[in-house]
Amino acid sequence: MSHLLEIRNLTVTFDTAKGPLTAVSGIDLHVDAGEVLAIVGESGSGKSVAMLAVMGLLPETATVGADLVRFDGTDLMALSPRARRRIIGRDIAMIFQEPVASLNPAFTVGLQIGEVLKKHQGLGRAARRARTLELLEAVGLPDPAGKLTAFPHQMSGGQCQRVMIAMAIACAPKLLIADEPTTALDVTIQKQILDLLIDLQEESGMGLIMITHDMGVVAETADRVIVQYQGVKREEADVLSLFEAPQDSYTRALLSALPERGSDGPLDGVALQ
């Protein structure tokens, strides 16, 4: 059986003032329906860029090459930008680090979720309202009816991330890509949002790619893990093997930065073999 998403030999190079910068170099990855794949690595290791390349969301200065990018049986590389956009936002959804900035400050929560339902599912007004209420309830927001008419600035960061998650799951995507979804949130809220994502993923059977720099988040969520460093995959393993017997020096450095495992200092300066 083929994978939900399969990428072979993905490379992304940016044209910059200082010359070409290779942000992703020959990455292979796959994720199946019902599976949680974590991609872990420090800031700048090319985790976001790799996923934005799949989504077709990189700026024109980026050159994307791959032997294969196949989603749900469709070769995305062969699609026109228009055909790709039809799939993206409906079958693949993405949530980002800054929930407050990701929402439009000028429109109510109800309107923003409603727009997604109108665009991808063509729902009429009454159906949009009913489905929006359902979604706000599913993501655990208190007073869902009141939230319909709330503006983003009237809500906390954690509540805004719940709204982003509601928008992302509005069209029942087959794959959700969560890019550092809890990094900007208070520690107490982080676990609630991770639990929500995993609950929704288990209920729906969608595939989930969790991009993070935090091995704690990996331990909390992942089935399988890819460790990435400077655009290159360093290690791939199921989550138990990775924590019990990490094979790569960089993986070990990331693990030793976990508070309960010893030093919690920054990774900078760690000697990599």
Ligand SMILES: Nc1ncnc2c1ncn2[C@@H]1O[C@H](COP(=O)(O)OP(=O)(O)OP(=O)(O)O)[C@@H](O)[C@H]1O
């Ligand atoms: N539009 C761009 N133009 C030039 N370089 C870019 C652009 N976007 C990203 N990069 C570079 O690509 C590299 C990888 O960035 P990326 O955002 O994927 O890292 P990351 O691992 O996701 O880290 P973070 O957690 O900070 O997002 C970085 O060196 C970054 O500076």
